[in-house]
Amino acid sequence: MHYTKAELQNLGDFYKNQLLNDTLPFWFPRSLDEEFGGYLLMRDHDGTLIDDDKAVWIQGRTAWLLATLYNTVEPRQAWLEGAKSGIDFLNKHCFDTDGRMFFHMTRAGEPIRKRRYFFSETFAVIANAAYAKASGDQQAAEKARYLFGKCMEYATTPGLLEPKFASTRPAKGIGVPMILMNTAQQLRETIGDPRCDGLIDEFIREIETDFVKEDIQCVMEQVAPDGSIIDHIDGRTLNPGHAIEGAWFILHEAKYRNNDPHLIALGCKMLDYMWERGWDKEFGGIFYFRDVYGKPVQEYWQDMKFWWPHNEVIIATLLAYTLTQDKKYAKMHTMVHDWAYTHFHDQENGEWFGYLHRDGSVAQTAKGNLFKGPFHLPRQEWYCAQLMQELVGMGVENNIFETEKQNA
Numbered sequence: 144m145h146y147t148k149a150e151l152q153n154l155g156d157f158y159k160n161q162l163l164n165d166t167l168p169f170w171f172p173r174s175l176d177e178e179f180g181g182y183l184l185m186r187d188h189d190g191t192l193i194d195d196d197k198a199v200w201i202q203g204r205t206a207w208l209l210a211t212l213y214n215t216v217e218p219r220q221a222w223l224e225g226a227k228s229g230i231d232f233l234n235k236h237c238f239d240t241d242g243r244m245f246f247h248m249t250r251a252g253e254p255i256r257k258r259r260y261f262f263s264e265t266f267a268v269i270a271n272a273a274y275a276k277a278s279g280d281q282q283a284a285e286k287a288r289y290l291f292g293k294c295m296e297y298a299t300t301p302g303l304l305e306p307k308f309a310s311t312r313p314a315k316g317i318g319v320p321m322i323l324m325n326t327a328q329q330l331r332e333t334i335g336d337p338r339c340d341g342l343i344d345e346f347i348r349e350i351e352t353d354f355v356k357e358d359i360q361c362v363m364e365q366v367a368p369d370g371s372i373i374d375h376i377d378g379r380t381l382n383p384g385h386a387i388e389g390a391w392f393i394l395h396e397a398k399y400r401n402n403d404p405h406l407i408a409l410g411c412k413m414l415d416y417m418w419e420r421g422w423d424k425e426f427g428g429i430f431y432f433r434d435v436y437g438k439p440v441q442e443y444w445q446d447m448k449f450w451w452p453h454n455e456v457i458i459a460t461l462l463a464y465t466l467t468q469d470k471k472y473a474k475m476h477t478m479v480h481d482w483a484y485t486h487f488h489d490q491e492n493g494e495w496f497g498y499l500h501r502d503g504s505v506a507q508t509a510k511g512n513l514f515k516g517p518f519h520l521p522r523q524e525w526y527c528a529q530l531m532q533e534l535v536g537m538g539v540e541n542n543i544f545e546t547e548k549q550n551a
Contacts, residue, residue, distance in 0.1 A: 144470055144473050144474050144477070145468070145470045145473055146464065146473045148535060151531050151534060151535055152531065152535050154461070154527065154531050155527070155528050155530075155531025155532050155535065158523075158524040158525075158527040158528040158531070159524070159528040161524050162521055162524035162525055162528060163216075165488075165493045165494070166493065166494055166495075166517070166520055166521050166524060167212075167517070167521060168493060169190060169492065169493040169494035169510070170182075170184070170205075170494070170516075170517045171221075171225065171517075172221070172225075173190055174186070174205075174511075174517075175225055175228060176228070176232075176250065179232070179250055179251050179252060180228045180229075180231050180232040180235070180252075181197055181202050181228060181229050181231075181232030181233075181252075182197070182201075182202060182205050182228070182229060182232075182516075183195055183197070183250070184197070184198070184201055184205065184511040184516040184517065185509070185511045185512050185513075186509070186510055186511040187508055187509055187510065188489055188492055188496065188508040188509070188510060189492050190492065193509060193511075193512075194512075195249075195250040196247060196248065196249060196250065196255065196513070197232075197247075197248045197249070197250060197252075198246065198247060198248075198512075198513040198514070198516070199233070199237045199244055199245050199246050199247065199248060199263040200246065200262055200263045200266045201266075201513075201514075201515075201516035201517075201518065202229050202232060202233055202237070203229070203233060203263065203266030203267045203269070203270040204266050204270070204516060204517070204518035205229055205516060205517050205518065206225075206226045206228075206229030206230050206233070206270035206273075206274060207226075207266065207269045207270040207273050207329075207518075208517055208518060208521055208522065208525075209222045209223070209225040209226040209229070210222070210223070210226035210270065210273035210274040210276070210277045210278075211273045211525065212525065213226065213277045214273060214276050214277050214333070215525070215529060216525070218277075223277055223278060226270070226273070226274050226277060226278075227274065227278070229270065230270060230271060230274050230283060232252065233267055233270065234286070235252065236248060236252030236253075236254075237252070237263070237267075239254070239257060242293065243257070243261070243264070244257075244261075244263040244264050244267060245257050245263070246258040246263055247513060259304055259305050259306070259307050260304070261293075261294050261297045261298070261304070262318075262322060264290050264293060264294050264297070265294055265322050265323065265326045267286075267287075267290055268287050268290045268291045268294065268326050268329070268330060269287075269326055269329040269330070269333075270287075271283040271284070271286045271287035271290065272284065272287035272329060272330050272333040272334050273329070273333050275287060275333065275334050276333040276334055284334045287330060287333075287334065288330070288334075288336055291326065291327070291330055291336065291338070292338075294323060294326065295323070295338075295342070298319055298323060312373065312375070313367065313368050314365050314366065314367060314368070314373055314377075314378065315353075315365070315366060315367075315368055316364060316365045317350060317354045317362070317363065317364055317365070317385070317386065317389060318364075318385070320345075320346035320347075320349045320350050321346070321350070321385075321388065321389040321392060323342070323346055324342075324343050324346035324347065324350075324389075324392050324393075324396070325392050327339040327342050327343050327346070328343065328392070328395065328396065328399070331343075332399075343396060347393060347396065347406070347409070350389060350393070351409055352370060353366050353369075353370030354366060354370070354386075355409070355412065355413060355416075356372070357412075359435070360415075360416045360419070361381065361416050361417075361420065361435055362381070362386035362389070362390075362413050362416055362417050363381065363435065364380060364381050364382050364385065364386065365377065365378055365380070366378070372435065376440075376441045377441075379434045379435045379436060379438065380432055380433075380434060380435075380440060380441070380442075381417070381420060381421075381432065381433045381434065381435055382431065382432060382452075383417040383418070383420050383421025383422075383429055383430060383433060383452065384417075384421065384429050384431070384449070384451065384452020384453070384455050384456060385452070385455075386413060386416075386417040387413065387414055387417050387418070387421070387429075387452070387455050387456050387459045388452075388455035388459070389413060390410045390411075390413035390414040390417070390459050390463075391410065391414075391455060391458045391459035391462050391463075393406055393409055393410035393413065394406070394407065394410035394411070394414075394459065394462045394463060394466060395462065397410060397466060398462070398465075398466060402466060407466050407467065410459075410462075410463065411463050411466075411467065411469075411472075414459050414460070414463055414472075418456070418460075418475060420433050421433065421452070421456075422478075422479075423446075423448075423501065426501055426502050426503060427478070427482040427503070428448040428453065428479075428482050428483070428486065428499070428501075428503060429448065429452045429453055429456055429479070430445065430446055430448075431444055431445055431446070431447050431448070431449050431452065432444075432445035432446075433445070446501045447498060447499060447500060447501060447506065448486070448487075448498075448499040448500070448501065448503065449497065449498060449499075450487050450495050450496070450497045450498070450515065450519065450520065451515075451519040451520075453479060453482075453483040453487065454483075454519040454520055454522070454523035455519070455523070456475075456479045457476065457479055457480055457483065457523050457527065458523050458526055458527060460472050460473075460475040460476035460479060461476045461527055461530065461531075462530065463475075464476060465530060465534050482503070483495075485503075486499055486503040487499065489510075494510050494520065495510065495520050496508060496510065497509060497510060497512075497515045
């Protein structure tokens with residue numbers, strides 16, 4: 144099948160409507176903490192608050208979302224003020240005396256937990272950068288660039304952060320080059336930074352060289368420092384949705400670089416490999432974990448369906464189709480879109496449930512916790528709506544819908 148121009152327009156309208164009239168109204172204005180700043184995001188299916196603690200990385204993600212909507216959709220004052228609330232909470236409460244960020248805070252901003260990784264910092268980078276673009280706040284811009292430099296320092300200086308594991312079996316994960324690549328992309332596309340292009344090249348090179356395994360058609364989640372597979376349970380465990388998120392980051396870079404053919408091929412290869420390993424051919428949806436050799440996976444939630452991998456696969460398949468016009472990606476996008484909006488979407492209260500059993504039934508009803516908040520779903524709907532708006536406009540001029548009559 145191919146998507147016609149009308150179908151792409153309808154998709155864009157659908158995602159924009161879902162974002163503005165279903166997803167965002169679930170979170171706002173109810174989640175704005177008028178007393179302490181930031182956001183109250185731990186909510187049940189109907190929006191009821193189930194906990195008033197705050198996850199630092201989701202505070203940053205939410206501030207990024209609101210500032211990005213202001214920058215790209217409509218300059219609503221409420222979005223700008225909401226973004227500022229998150230930025231102010233982060234800067235006032237969420238940095239430890241050593242300059243690193245906490246992970247888990249009380250509502251009032253007292254620290255509860257600090258983790259060994261620096262992902263809270265990466266989301267503070269994109270939040271400050273997007274807010275700086277929206278507001279013109281130069282302090283936020285400086286903060287974004289400074290924190291990006293610190294993230295690079297953490298990533299490249301052995302021993303700077305406390306290690307999680309002993310040195311017996313050294314390993315590295317795909318998450319670091321992935322998230323740093325996307326952080327650099329966001330920084331570049333909001334306020335700019337001369338470091339970004341070269342660093343993005345390095346991150347892509349590392350992913351392609353060490354994590355993408357053509358011989359077994361797989362994208363590894365974790366490898367040894369030399370890129371070899373660690374044949375133990377943790378080393379064999381794959382996260383198909385996460386790898387596909389990395390694929391769309393690379394496809395986005397291909398688009399940014401005037402449809403770079405090498406990056407299109409790499410991103411599509413990663414998507415193809417992990418779709419084949421991740422798509423549940425019996426029940427539909429994306430498995431959470433798989434074993435690279437088909438052995439049993441240790442985590443008991445390995446065959447559940449989590450919300451965020453589906454958001455990433457929806458973006459990746461649609462982006463792959465727009466870059467290649469290959470009908471297989473239109474079919475894949477239709478499959479994952481239909482399954483996800485049928486099973487995750489709460490038609491009564493809006494937004495998505497986060498956690499489903501393998502068969503698509505709801506495992507638990509929370510829509511917000513320390514790990515889920517207004518990020519993956521609204522980012523997917525925003526990105527796809529923007530992509531469709533841009534593509535349909537281009538198609539009118541460049542006649543990229545020549546295959547319209549072949550639609551099946």
